[in-house]
Amino acid sequence: MINFKRADHFHICVPPQRLEEAKDFYTNVLGLELIDRPNHLFSSAGYWLNIGNVQLHIGVEPVLPRSIRHTAMEVLNIDTARTHLQDNGVEIVEEPVIPGRERFAFIDPFGNRMELLQMINS
Template sequence: MSVTRVQIVSVPVRDQDRARDFYVDVLGLDLVRDNPMGPGGRWVQVAPKGAATTLTLVTWFDSMPPGSLRGLVLETDDLDADVTRLGERGLTFAEDGVQVAPWGRYVTFADPEGNGIVLQETRV
């Protein structure tokens, strides 16, 4: 096999505008594309600055209902600063807050659609 990278991860959402606003305005990801796609469809793609892997906010997969994604992991260099910044933007984290693991620290939360996200700072 000659796979070289993960290009796109599909995030199932019901409301692409609300999801786009969350991923761009709250999480701070870049809006890569927001274009019409086929009859009545739309391609909304976001990514961390400079990242090779992007997220597309999808509404068209019957097998992926909105909010069904779990375990999307976003890496940060400063978990404490990001937790503070995101909290100031109204993000609510899981009740157990920042967790410590042998490999680093992390916190979990959900996007407005209920998709489960992990924000982690890996120990080097």
């Protein structure tokens, strides 16, 4: 069983040529707070913003076999969650390492990418 703690973030994609327009919309029109994004960890450009205690991640959609759009949820035990999904034949996708988080994604039976993460106390 997976013990969910909270929604962490959701990731939307925009065309590369409209990334700055998206940043302007979400910060100036909606009034969201721009926060630090570890850009050196990602191969494509993007921005992270706060929406209360959840984050919005905006990225550009690179040419990949599957979309990078996803929803991320924090769990209490990432290892238990991974084992549970693997035991049920769910496809696991490894994610780039982000300091302070253990994470991976999985693909649901309908092709949706979902990320699970656990914050690591340093």
